[in-house]
Amino acid sequence: MSRSPCTAALVGNPNAGKSALFNALTGARQKIANYPGVTVERKAGRMLLPNGEPVELVDLPGSYGLHATTSPDEEVTRRVVMGEQDGQNRPDVLVIVLDSSNLEQHLVFAQEVLELGRPTVVALNMVDLAERDGLVLDAAALSTALGVPVIPTVAVRRRGLPELAAAVSAARDAVIEHPIARPHVTLPERRMLAHEMAHTAILSETAKHRIHARMDELLLHPWLGPPILFALLFVVFQAVFSWATPFADAIDAAFTGLGDWVRAEVPASLARDLLTDGVISGVGSVVVFLPQILILFFFILTMEATGYMARAAFLMDRLMAGVGLSGRSFIPLLSSFACAVPGIMSTRSITDPKDRLTTILIAPLMTCSARLPVYAVIIAAFIPNRQVLPGIGLQGLVLFALYVAGVVGAMVVALILRRSVTKGAASGFIMELPKYQLPTVKDLALGLFQRAWIFLRRAGTMIFTVTVALWVLLNFPRAEAGQDQVNASIAGHIANGLAVVVEPIGFNRDISLALIPAMAAREVAVSSLATTYAVGNADEAQQGVALGDQLKARWSLATALAFLAWFVFAPQCMSTIAVTRRETNGWKWPGFMLAYLFGLAYVFAGLTYWTAVALGLG
Amino acid sequence: MQLLRRCGSAKGVTLDQLPLGASARIAAVDWTLLVPEEAQRLRALGIDEGARVKLAYRGVFFGRDPLAVEIGRMTVALRRAHARAMTVEQQEA
Numbered sequence: 001m002s003r004s005p006c007t008a009a010l011v012g013n014p015n016a017g018k019s020a021l022f023n024a025l026t027g028a029r030q031k032i033a034n035y036p037g038v039t040v041e042r043k044a045g046r047m048l049l050p051n052g053e054p055v056e057l058v059d060l061p062g063s064y065g066l067h068a069t070t071s072p073d074e075e076v077t078r079r080v081v082m083g084e085q086d087g088q089n090r091p092d093v094l095v096i097v098l099d100s101s102n103l104e105q106h107l108v109f110a111q112e113v114l115e116l117g118r119p120t121v122v123a124l125n126m127v128d129l130a131e132r133d134g135l136v137l138d139a140a141a142l143s144t145a146l147g148v149p150v151i152p153t154v155a156v157r158r159r160g161l162p163e164l165a166a167a168v169s170a171a172r173d174a175v176i177e178h179p180i181a182r183p184h185v186t187l188p189e190r191r192m193l194a195h196e197m198a199h200t201a202i203l204s205e206t207a208k209h210r211i212h213a214r215m216d217e218l219l220l221h222p223w224l225g226p227p228i229l230f231a232l233l234f235v236v237f238q239a240v241f242s243w244a245t246p247f248a249d250a251i252d253a254a255f256t257g258l259g260d261w262v263r264a265e266v267p268a269s270l271a272r273d274l275l276t277d278g279v280i281s282g283v284g285s286v287v288v289f290l291p292q293i294l295i296l297f298f299f300i301l302t303m304e305a306t307g308y309m310a311r312a313a314f315l316m317d318r319l320m321a322g323v324g325l326s327g328r329s330f331i332p333l334l335s336s337f338a339c340a341v342p343g344i345m346s347t348r349s350i351t352d353p354k355d356r357l358t359t360i361l362i363a364p365l366m367t368c369s370a371r372l373p374v375y376a377v378i379i380a381a382f383i384p385n386r387q388v389l390p391g392i393g394l395q396g397l398v399l400f401a402l403y404v405a406g407v408v409g410a411m412v413v414a415l416i417l418r419r420s421v422t423k424g425a426a427s428g429f430i431m432e433l434p435k436y437q438l439p440t441v442k443d444l445a446l447g448l449f450q451r452a453w454i455f456l457r458r459a460g461t462m463i464f465t466v467t468v469a470l471w472v473l474l475n476f477p478r479a480e481a482g483q484d485q486v487n488a489s490i491a492g493h494i495a496n497g498l499a500v501v502v503e504p505i506g507f508n509r510d511i512s513l514a515l516i517p518a519m520a521a522r523e524v525a526v527s528s529l530a531t532t533y534a535v536g537n538a539d540e541a542q543q544g545v546a547l548g549d550q551l552k553a554r555w556s557l558a559t560a561l562a563f564l565a566w567f568v569f570a571p572q573c574m575s576t577i578a579v580t581r582r583e584t585n586g587w588k589w590p591g592f593m594l595a596y597l598f599g600l601a602y603v604f605a606g607l608t609y610w611t612a613v614a615l616g617l618g
Numbered sequence: 619m620q621l622l623r624r625c626g627s628a629k630g631v632t633l634d635q636l637p638l639g640a641s642a643r644i645a646a647v648d649w650t651l652l653v654p655e656e657a658q659r660l661r662a663l664g665i666d667e668g669a670r671v672k673l674a675y676r677g678v679f680f681g682r683d684p685l686a687v688e689i690g691r692m693t694v695a696l697r698r699a700h701a702r703a704m705t706v707e708q709q710e711a
Binding site: 064065068070101102104105108133187188191212213216220222223225226310313314315317318319321322327428429430431432433 | 653655656658659660661662663664666668674675676677678679682683684686689690691692693694695696697699700
């Protein structure tokens with residue numbers, strides 16, 4: 001047996017606490033990628049054995065069985081365990097993760113894995129929650145029954161981790177005496193054995209999970225559940241807008257200060273302008289939204305970690321069924337509020353292909369965090385900051401309305417798609433509702449850090465490149481004396497052409513100019529406007545004027561509202577198109593998505609503009 | 619919708635007809651009423667002939683769909699259409 005490199009894999013049912021255990025064992029040293037050829041996420045990290053030797057630990061997707069796989073995720077788990085997956089060595093040691101308070105269920109899958117006769121260790125995870133539920137477990141008895149070491153663990157409290165690492169080390173070194181010792185049994189037999197083993201392992205059992213039942217009685221209550229869900233979502237959007245302000249102001253001040261400092265220290269030149277007007281104002285105007293994005297992700301990650309997300313799916317299932325989808329689509333769609341890319345990727349948990357395609361196609365209608373910068377700037381500039389009701393600001397209300405517009409649009413589109421291009425049998429909804437859990441600060445922090453890093457990397461690479469490219473397009477060829485630089489530039493000419501198309505819906509030339517680079521990423525629209533107005537200002541005194549005030553002076557309210565309506569629908573994000581192509585294996589569906597979204601955006605921006613003008617807001 | 623459910627009474631009470639909070643044993647499952655993948659998923663979750671279940675929660679909107687069923691220490695959400703395929707014997711909790 002080769003001693004290195006050694007690979008261990010975590011396997012288990014969904015909701016066994018695998019990810020928390022994986023985080024605890026590997027810390028922040030994680031690599032997240034896709035398995036080649038399939039769209040299933042591969043999470044790997046480095047775990048240290050007691051002797052200091054590193055082991056590659058792979059966190060496999062949750063699965064209910066190895067032989068009857070019903071989703072791409074379960075298929076990958078099966079292939080990795082069997083050593084058939086491309087890009088992954090057959091794991092040397094399998095670590096079966098069991099939820100201590102759900103032994104009878106989880107032991108069914110565990111037996112299937114044990115039948116393979118491979119070096120295996122069992123992590124009896126979340127023993128603290130089982131104890132809270134009144135269960136006293138005998139790990140030794142379970143170990144005897146299963147014939148492999150059983151280590152009680154509490155991933156979030158780091159309990160049992162050294163013991164688990166030692167057991168992995170021992171399992172790897174042990175010589176397997178009878179590799180094909182276990183007979184293959186049928187599912188009912190396995191279930192009976194699981195029942196017996198659970199019975200042996202449970203020393204005492206008092207009243208069942210009162211806390212979960214109490215929580216569900218409230219949160220799944222027919223009349224209280226939905227209002228609680230909507231109130232929660234409303235709080236999230238208010239928080240995104242108001243909590244972030246001081247942090248955003250601080251970041252803004254820092255970038256403005258940096259720009260001023262460069263302007264004062266460096267002699268005037270085209271290169272200095274590139275640095276201040278292009279790089280600093282462009283990147284700064286995007287980074288300023290980091291606090292809002294973190295707050296949004298904080299809520300989404302918390303809802304996932306606590307187990308509330310599945311309840312939200314339960315509550316929403318009937319409404320989703322009304323448009324031909326299921327509660328399962330609710331989670332990818334809710335994630336799409338953060339970003340459509342992970343949202344579209346998480347549609348892989350939807351088993352029905354038509355259902356999944358529909359969800360992918362409507363995911364971009366969920367207002368993603370990249371649209372927040374655009375909304376935030378326009379709302380702050382054009383919507384008065386006053387209270388409608390105590391605690392409810394008009395600005396937050398408009399933001400909420402924009403989100404609702406996206407959701408309603410998505411529902412209508414889904415209804416139409418399910419009756420036309422994605423016609424098929426109605427899909428079902430079968431889903432485990434996991435136990436409620438307090439999220440751990442560490443797991444939340446790690447998740448937030450990964451999101452912040454992705455966002456900043458985008459700001460640092462793509463957004464940086466795009467703003468610089470735009471600055472070049474705006475500054476060349478140089479205007480002759482007395483001529484406006486923006487008009488003379490290459491970008492000005494492109495925008496003039498585009499403006500003919502978007503003029504009927506109230507868009508001016510500056511907006512046409514911003515729409516071009518916004519194809520790369522929506523939030524670039526803001527930095528583009530910032531760059532355009534910074535370049536367009538021959539007047540030095542105007543340089544420091546905030547983007548919001550600039551917009552207010554140049555746009556009518558009708559134009560601003562039409563711009564907002566455009567962004568509710570417009571598919572302006574290369575990453576979304578790319579991920580859709582990957583997930584649907586071709587250009588057909590991303591092409592369809594582009595066409596229908598642009599159509600909707602044009603029509604709704606137009607309707608908004610014409611209505612606003614008719615009401616005298618033009 | 620309500621009238622259609624009468625067909626269930628000929629072969630006994632189905633899971634979707636249980637009163638909220640009632641416990642029952644699944645006596646028979648008409649697998650032909652279920653899509654194969656869904657049947658497989660239900661079985662993987664332990665919802666099969668002989669399983670003891672409790673109808674814990676019902677959805678809110680029209681038809682009180684979906685249902686949440688307690689099986690062992692686990693809660694599983696499923697649609698009424700699935701529950702209709704399962705004939706149950708009600709038991710004292």
